[in-house]
Amino acid sequence: MNQQIKEFIERNKQAELAGGQDKIDKQKKAGKLTARERINVLLDKGTFVELDKFVIHQSHNLGMDKNFIDGDGIVSGYGKIDGRFVYVYAYDFTVFGGSLSRTNANKIVKVQRLALKMGAPIIAINDSGGARIQEGVGSLAGYGDIFYQNTISSGVIPQISVIMGPCAGGACYSPALTDFIFMVKEKSHMFVTGPDVVKSVTNEEVDKEELGGAYTHSSKSGVSHFLGETEEDTLMMVRELLSFLPSNNMEDVPFCATSDSPLREDENLNTLIPEDPSKPYDMKELIDSIVDDRIFFEVMANFAQNIIIGFARMDGKSVGIVANQPAVQAGVLDIDASDKAARFIRFCDCFNIPVITLEDVPGFLPGCTQEHNGIIRHGAKIVYAYVEATVPKVTLITRKAYGGAYIVMSSKHTGADVNFAYPSAEIAVMGASGAVNILYRNKTDEEKAQVLKEYEKKFSNPYRAAELGYLDEIILPSQTRAKMIQALDMTQTKIRSNPAKKHGNLPL
Ligand code: HXC
Secondary structure, three states: OOOOHHHHHHHHHHHHHHHHHHHHHHHHHHHOHHHHHHHHHOOOOOOEEEEOOOOOOOOOOOHHHHOOOOOOOEEEEEEEEEEEEEEEEEEOOOOOHHOHHHHHHHHHHHHHEEEEHHHOOOOEOOOOOOOOOOHOOHHHHHHHHHHHHHHOOOOOOOEEEOOOOOOHHHHHHHHHHHEEEEEEEEOOOEEEHHHHHHHHEEEEOOOOOHHHHHHHHHHOOOOOOOEOOOHHHHHHHHHHHHOEEEEEEEEOOOOOOOOOOOOOOHHHHHHHOOOOOOOOOOHHHHHHHOOHHOOOOEOOOOOOOOOEEEEEEEEEEEEEEEEOOOHHHHHOHHHHHHHHHHHHHHHHHHHHOOEEEEEEEEOOOOOOOHHHHOOHHHHHHHHHHHHOOOEEEEEEEEEEHHHHHHHOOOHHHOOOOEEOOOOOEEEOOOHHHHHHHHHOOOOOHHHHHHHHHHHHHOOOOOOHHHHHOOOOOOHHHHHOOOOOOOOHHHHHHOOOOOOOOOOOOOOO
C-alpha cells in the first residue's frame, strides 16, 4: 500500500480513537456511549459524513501546546434520518472532557450554518465540562457564536438538543435556545451553577440529580421536553419527533400513509364525557381515539399535566394537539400550562403544522401564588400565540369553556378557522353554581336551586354560542375524527399573513 494512504488510514484511526482507549473505557464504565456511537445510533445506517475530523485546537497555555487531539472533542457532520438530511454535532467527553474550545466552536458553527443554508434540522448531542478552562475568553466567544446561530436559525430549521452528560453554566443556553431538549434518566445534568456553588451561595444541600437531573427538568422546571430511559431510547425518540416535522419553515409537513380510515367512527366517545360536569375524564382517550393509528407523540408529558401537547397525524399529515386535561386539576390553566402551550403553538406555527385544540377548561387558576408569579403575563402568551399563528386552527369544546379561558383557548374570536362543540359543551362566563352564588348570594338555598336550574338551561350548553355563530357546528362525539379531518382538509389552502413588522412583542 502506498505510504501516504497508510499514513492517512493510521491518522484516521487515531482521530476516531479520540481521547484514547482509556478514556473510552471510562466513558463505557459510566454507562455512556461515545460521541461517534451516539451519532451512528441516531442516523440511518452508513449515512454519516464527518467534517473537520483533523481540526486541532490553537491553544498554547497550561501545557496545551503538547496536547493535540484530532477533531478537538467535537464530532460533526451530516447524515440522514428516515432518508432526509439532518446535521449533527456531538461533544466527545473523552477529549478534554468535551470542553468547548475556540476551534471546536468553529466546527459547530460550520454545521449550524450548513444546516441553515441547506434547510435541514440540526441535532446537538451534549456531554461536556463546559468552557475549556485553558482557553479562557476564546472559549466563551465560541459559545456566543453558537448562541447567535441558534437564535438566527430559530423558526427556520428545527433545532434539537440531546443532553447525555453534564451541561453546566452558560453552556445550558444553547440547548435552551433550541426547540426541543431531550434528557436521559440518571445520565444527564443541566444547571447554571452546580451543587457546590449552590451550597456556598444559598446554603442549600442538593445533589446534581435533584438539582438538574432529567426528572427535575422534565417534571419541575419544564426545561426538558422528553425523558429517555436509556441513550438508545432517547435517540430513537429524536428520530420519531423528526418524523412529524418538515425539514424547514418553507416545507409542508411530511406525509405518512395510513390505513386508518378518515371516516372511522368511535361509539365510545359518545359516553366519554361524564354527565356530571364535576367528574373528570381522561382527555388522552379522546386524542388516542381520533388520531391516525392511535399514535400520539406527547411533548412534556411530565410537566404541567393539566394541559397536554404533542404531535400526531390526521389522515397522514402531522398536526399539533393542545388539549386541556380534566383529569389533572380539572384542566385549569396556570402559569406552567400557559408557557407550555404557548411555546408549542408557536413551534407549530413556525413549521406549518396545523393546531387542533381540545377544550375543557374551568378557567385560570385563582390565588396569590399564581397572581404574584404573573399569571396575567404568562396567560397572555396563549392568546398571543394563538392569534399570531397563521396555520390552520381547529377547536373542539368538549365540555367546559368558561370565562377568559374560553376566549384564549383558540376561540373564533382569537382567530380559529373552525370551531366545533359537543352537545355536552358549556360555554359561559363561569360554572352554574359559581354564577348563582355571586348573583343570588342573599337568597335561600331553595331559591338558589331554582335559578341554578335556569342558569344551567340557559348557559350550560353550546346552543347560545351556536346561535351567535361563534361555533360552526355541534357534532356527535363518535364522529370527531371525520369532522376534524374534513376541517383540516378544508383549511389546507388557508392563506393568511400578519401585517409586516420586525417582530411582535410577545409577553414574557
Ligand atoms: C478543560 C476539562 C473541563 C473543562 C473537564 N475537563 N472539564 N478540561 N476544561 N471545562 C477534563 C478534566 O480535567 C479531565 O481531564 C476530563 O475532562 C474528565 O473530567 P473528570 O473531572 O475526570 O470527569 P468527571 O469526574 O466525570 O466530572 C465531569 C465534570 C467535571 C462534572 C464535568 O469535570 C467538572 O466539574 N468540570 C468543570 C466544569 C466547569 O466548571 N466548567 C466550566 C463551566 S462555566 P483528564 O485529563 O484528567 O482526564 C462555562 C461557561 C460557559 O462553561 C459560558 C457560556 C456563555
